Amino acid sequence: MISAQAWADARRLWGYHQMAHAARPCSVAIGLGSHDLGVADTAVSLYERGMVPLLVFTGANSPTTRESMPRGEAVHYRERALELGIPSSAVLVEPQARNTGENICFSRTLLEESGVDVSSVLLISKPYEERRAYATARKLWPEVEFVSASTPMTFEVYIDSIGDPRLVIDMLVGALQRLLIYPDQGFMIRLTVPDDVMEAYDRLRGDGFTSRVVPADAAARS
Incomplete structure (x- = not known):
């Protein structure tokens, strides 16, 4: 009880865990891998609203997603986005990250290697992970402005x-x-x-x- x-x-x-940031146009959205496909749905919604021209999904597997997302969290997020009508050219996948720090660092490397100029990021996480994701991103990528987002609920x-x-x-x-x-x-x-x-x-x-x-x-x- x-x-x-x-x-x-x-x-x-x-x-407290939610940052209450207002969504605004950014260079890219980064969706942090987890068990929650709502992260992908929110990324799609932001893309359709014209907030970002590009989505990055990042994440390998964890014990909680190994069975439900056998191809990896980021790959399943991409598949979800394509099902919802996002063009494949607007989605990048980073399939190796196993924690929030790697999500940020590996996504940054992917974007640099892809020639994407990033000054701001819509950082999409589970609702109760907004503040943790924001604090991690600010530490590891301090020159970029981060706007936190999650599925409203x-x-x-x-x-x-x-x-x-x-x-x-x-x-x-x-x-x-x-x-x-x-x-x-x-x-x-x-x-x-x-x-x-x-x-x-x-x-x-x-x-x-x-x-x-x-x-x-x-x-x-x-």
Whole structure:
């Protein structure tokens, strides 16, 4: 049973993880690989709205996508975009990245090798990964302006789409922990975390929502 306080704390983390950036025209959109085909759908929507002339999908596989996306996350994203009517000439695929840092670095290399001049990027992720993706991208590609985007949805709708409330709360907690510890490891810039968000995070960790938390010894070695 998830308490009313835990639900309230989870909604607070959900809201914090989203950057609330307004979409605007950029040089390219980069869709970060995951289990969520909604990233590809959102990229397609932004392309159709004239926000970008080019899509890059990046991602290999993870334990959670090996069966559902056997050809790799980026490849499945591309296939989804083509099904929705995007011309193949408007889609690049980076199929090797296995974490957010590699997503950014490998996409940057692909765009440079393709001769694409990039001054701004629409960075598309799962809703609760917006802030983490933004902080990572700003660290690894500081000369480019990043605008965060994800599929617009409420916390409740996302819970329903996953079907496992406890897992979603665990993911929210894990994403915030990385925002706290990864700047010291050089993986991302440091972003301010409001006191009320930290209090919610501490309560959720205390309540055992920790399956996606990086162990202390692993964090120290990262």
